[in-house]
Amino acid sequence: MRKPRITVIGGGTGIPVILKSLRDKQVDITAIVTVADDGGSSGEIRQALQVTPPGDLRNVLLALSDMPKLYEQIFQYRFADSDGALAGHPLGNLLIAGISEMQGSTYNAMQLLTKFFHTTGKIYPSSDNALTLHAVFTDGFEVVGESKIAKHKGMIDHVYVTNSYNEEEPTASRKVVESIMESDMIVLGPGSLFTSILPNLVISEISQALRETKAQVTYVCNIMTQRGETEFFSDADHVKVLNEHLGQKFIDTVLVNIEPVSKEYMDINQFDEYLVQVKHDFLGLQDQAKRVISSNFLNLEKGGAFHDGDLVVDELLKIIEVRT
Template identity: 55%
Template sequence: MIGGGTGLPVILKALHKKNADITAIVTVADDGGSSGVIRDYINVVPPGDIRNVLVALSNMAPIYKRIFQYRFISTDQFFSGHAIGNLIIAALSEMNDNGIFNAVQELSRMMDVEGHVYPAANEPLVLNAQFSDGSVLAGESEISAAEKTIERAWVSGSDGAPPRAVDEVIAAIMDADQIVLGPGSLFTSILPNLMISNLGAAVCQTSAEVIYICNIMTQKGETEHFTDADHVRVLNRHMGKQFIDTVLVNTEPVPADYMDHQKYGEYLYQVKHDFKGLREQGCRVISNNFLELRDHGVFHNGNQVVDELLRLTGRPLSWFDGEFN
């Protein structure tokens, strides 16, 4: 799976319950919240998305996961709002001379992670965007806050050189049975990974089925008024080809007035469907009820999505429950 944000761990947590060989490739272009503050203080890859993925795939006891995820509520100027796991990842990055990739592998062993967690690059990246009015901004949080129509996104390394994914990331993509993109913010969680040149090329060249889990809601400052076909058009345009094989689309309506838009202010309206537009881009469309409503928010139902992903492998679902092992 390739992505970042809050949607990726939901699917990974459900996959973790199954007999699936999982590799999560996680964005390193986040510059908001605790991750952004740590990145400003210490020149390390932003740890937040990596932290959540590690917890989703960890076999540690629940109490240790809660400690790792604990976020300080102190009024201390530095620690307030920071998750303990973010600080641990930052510390391991400083201790490891070979970058964040090896640090995350070491932490994966410490946390008894089942599967692989790979940072998309071995250095912190900067997300850049050009808007429809021709203006350009750098930084994920700045881009989202601009509330303009994004025409093009790309990433740059800290030294100005084009970023590269490490060999293990490319090998995982080429050896996979499925490449799953999302769910997650189109421009700030998914595209930053694909814009790493050798990573994006590998996704286009692999013989694996490339599956896109379309977002349920449009997102302020990113995908306002987008249909599901618009999401795929953006991905295809950035990669220069129609590379998405299958799209998972939620068709269950979100009840009116259910969502708390103060709490989830970045999400606007339910994504509209354009099945004709998807098919014109060569996509197989799988539509179903993938909706989970909780805490007055709208989420993907991880179990429903994972069942569909496993069906696409051609194996019976019972195989993943260990019946054939």
């Protein structure tokens, strides 16, 4: 029997948690990764070389690879602050950027690197061009650039993307639409709603594919609200924003963590962007999605509240088993 096909869409540090747990399961995995990051090392590299930002791709590559611990440490090594032009850059970011330039595209680079690092699944940038994220706030003010969005006080009305280095309409990278259409399940998140998940979904080809796919679309709702993005949001608010951006209720299932997070536990110095636990609105969720699964998906670690990848994946596989 063929393996179930699961495509995970997002970026940041959220989806690697899910991908690590999926890696050991009997599933065919595809990761579609955002290319709108313009901060930190990724932002400097994309500006200098006009390539897609490598940071989120680096994290996904590590999550799906069986590379020995020493290789991982080399790949993740970050140059010291005293290292001049290289200061703060992870070696893996430079490697991805260099191979992207050598191969002529980030798509080609990732196909080479997935073989080199023996990854379990396939990794596709959502677009082969670096994208610029635009956020339009409810007061009409527009912020340009993913790294600047959280600095503007107010509620985001909607986001959209443009190509960073040409005037053409943003397009999906090769195989992305095909993967969405041929999947048994699409997993959105976990991750920053406006800056990790939506930058992929607002590419017109991807949004159209998500509206048309017969795959089970599952959203893993965030555990904590995020400063400058989802302050005061309930779980239903998260799903409503996704549906509004695609113009229809396309989410089939929402996974919601109901295990409480103690305010005293969170390390506000290390995780200052995360504010309070997302409020529950189950009536609102039932209006926005076909099914809601609420359970303990919590992993408390190093002063932060994260998803437990194994618990989430166990639930995802139950959904697929019922569906197939």
